[in-house]
Amino acid sequence: MLQTKNLTKVFTTEEVETTALNKVNLEVQEGEFVAVMGPSGCGKSTLLHIAGMLDNPTNGEYYFMGEEVSKYSEKKRANLRKGNIGFVFQSFNLIDELTVFENIELPLLYLGVSTAERKKIVNERLEQLELIPRKNHFPQQISGGQQQRVAVARALIADPKVILADEPTGNLDSSHGDEVMKLLVDLNEKGTTVIMVTHSPAYADYANRVIHLFDGHIVTENLKEQYNKHMRPLSEVTG
């Protein structure tokens, strides 16, 4: 699905150069659920941004669905992103001036889906997420958990092949966090590739694979089996 070869990202300010990613080699297969862990500033979010084609690497190669995209322009990246990648952020990143319905509708709008079709798809999704009563509310009128559910709904609405989640539970209490995790797991079970950055070992447990980053390097990579001893049934987590 996606693969990096010697992926390097260096941030340069007037006097300081910071290497956020240093020759990272990573391959994620279709249908995988990968958790990325590591201390603050280790390059997790940078990796996610490059994986999501929000940013270009300084060096190295990046293959997305077999296409080398590391030198792509913003416009080309945007086109490839559209419909293929869904994003979920720690701070939800809903647009305050749009209602729940309109926020979720947005990716479809940019894909050129007709109004009637958009309405149908969004309503179905709202129903699944039990958000129908909230559809005309503005983000600031609903709870944090609901906001993140809306953000997940928005990320999924165009049926992307990959979901990139940057600490999706970071701003939520445990019950709301579990709710969002459940959504991601369900999604992965239906075949969507998920890459999730998290600080929480408990949530990382739900991934097939956990990679640890430190100072821009991948330091360890554990398959789920190696984590089995930590695993608890989902029901135990969600209560």
Added chain:
Amino acid sequence: MFSNFFIFAFRLLRRDKLHSIINTIGLSIGIACCLIIMMYLQNELSYDQYHEKADRIYRLGIKITMGDQSESYAQSSWSIGKRLKDEYPEIEDYVRIEPFSDVLFKYKEKVFYENEIALADTSIFEIFSFKFILGDPATCLKEPGNLVLTETLARKYFGDQNPIGKIIQLGNKYDCDVTAVVEDMPHNSHMRLNALVAMASLSVVAPEVDFDNLPLMEADCFTFLLVKEGFSLKNFLKKFKSFRTKFIVEEEKKYHQKYDPIFLKLADIHYGPNLRFDHPTGNKAYTYAFFTIGIFILALACINYINLATARALVRAREIGIKKILGADRRHLIFQLLAESLIATLIALLIAVALVELTISAPFFKQLLNGSLQPDLLNNPFFIYGLLGLWLFIGLFSGLYPSLYFSSILPVKALCGTLTYAKSESLIRRSLVTFQFIISIAVAVFAVYMYVQIDYMRNRNMGFKKENVVSIKLHDDAKFDKIPSILEELRRHPHIISITTAHTRPGRAWTGLISVEGKNGMKEHNFYRFLVNYDFLETLGIELLKGRDFDKKRPSDKDNAVIVNEKFVESMGWDNPIGKRLTRGLPDEPGFSGEIIGVVKNFNFYSLHHKIEPLWLSLQHKVGGSVIVRIKAERFASVIAVLKENWKQIHPGYPFVYSFLDKEFDRFYDADRKQNQLINIFSFMCIVISCLGLLGLTSFNTSRRIKEVAIRKIYGASATRIILMLFKEILYLMLMASILAIPLALAFIHMWIRNFAYRTDINILIFFLTALAALIIAFLTAGYHCMRVARANPVDTLRYE
């Protein structure tokens, strides 16, 4: 998709109320000013173009040259129109128009003096476009005494009655029958006639004159020619040589003058050359000034929009970033941002239309603009197109930079919060606000200078005393034989300082050809002349420098005494002017032969737009013109009552109407004063818009510096110190603006002052005080935000750090 843009834009406006209000008010004021200026310019630039045949109408004036001197007149001979029509097939028709002022109209108990009452040929309705309310254009001016009224005059005399067939007496003598009523001529007419009298009436009034064969050298009436389609003036002037040979050459020999026709297209008259006997023409300097100010105001309003929009970049960057991540491409975002700008502009536009409607209906503005702007905005297609044009222009122009700016934001930066304002952006924002103040200060300096100049003109010593001088016009049928004794009696009145009569006086002078004794014999000159009575110099306080005044005890003074001004002496190069001779009329058959008995100090006998010209004064043979009285200021009312009483004996049947000489002179500056008031208003608006810009900038700058201020306070900075720190930036900005405003203001001033022969110096204090006022206004504007930040509790600010 579009409805989404609009809904979103509305929600955005609602959320960010302060910015939205600043933006909308600034834009509304800007657009309203622009619309008013646009309508004013439309009116100015469309003079006389409403006549259907305007592009085929020429006015024929004449230029008379004598030696090295020439004079151009807007009028021409009574006979030239017919002669041209008879000679040249391309001249389809002609009309002669001779307007009169102060014509006494009498209908039953209604008696008024009316202006712009014209004798006109019946062809006037063939050539010009009049809208008839009553009557038949083909016959209404055919017979002697036929009178066509405009709607206003018809209402004034007849109210709601049908005026057709009613008799109005003109000049206390001539009975005229109303044959038609036409709509008032539009304000954008160079000549706004109020009533027309049939030219045929001349055959009754002056049956002995053969008007069709009068000399061509005379400039007596306006002649308009209607030419055929495809007429070329260039070709016509070539053909004119034969006309010259046939009619003009002989007259030129007789009068020792050279004759040249002046053909002026109807639409070019308003901004045409300044010709004698012409109606007041437009002043292009004002047109340019208003156009420039209109553009400036528009620019100021747009700058506010751009500045406020980009200042919100950090707030909006997240939204733009999310949209980009969700698949919005640049085109989408540019569309969205332009739509927002168009919506903001549309709201401002609607408010502006209401403002314009209110403004131009207000009595103050009506008076200021002579009612030339019609408040019926939505029936003015120019206004509607202008509105649409302005909307698209402002909406797209001010939306363009923000849309390009925002749409180029990288989503990853926006979401990581690593987006910061580049130094260059802050510089651009500050430069734009500085630019606003450059314009505002320059326009304000210009407005103040205009005021100072007009004040200077009103109060400058003109060389004669115009205060407490009353003038009363005498008509042709006054009891002239009674006047000298009445004047003699009035002279004894304790509160009358002096009394005289004159055909001409300051404010009203004629020129005429005279032969003056020079070093090499008699030489012809075209000089101004006053025809006055005894005591003229005393009544007007004109200072005699050499020789003597006219003397009642010397009967010969009546026939040949002449007093000249210094300029006359100077232009003749005389060392001793007393005793020098001058004659008027043709050199070989002089009509007047005079000798110079005195020299008066130069005085301005026209407004200070004009330089002092050579002038000569001689005595009236027959009393006439106006009675001029100098009164003791404090006894004004009692003297007027006495004058009114005596008036009945001089002019039975005429209403007593008097005017003040100083007010009459003041009126020469009416146009300037009105323009000054308009510039004042626009200058005020420039400042308001710029202050809104500054308010936006300060709100943005202070909110950006909240953290810095909090830290400074924690380390001991006082609120005053913080405020001074925040004000320092504004101070630099204003100083820069004040300095850069100087050349712009000077350019404005020089463009305007060209029209004045007498100019007050440009005082540096004007710049200094205007800049100081602007600085104070700027500090007051910025004060609120600066105080708020300076007084905030640092703990509140740093709590989330």
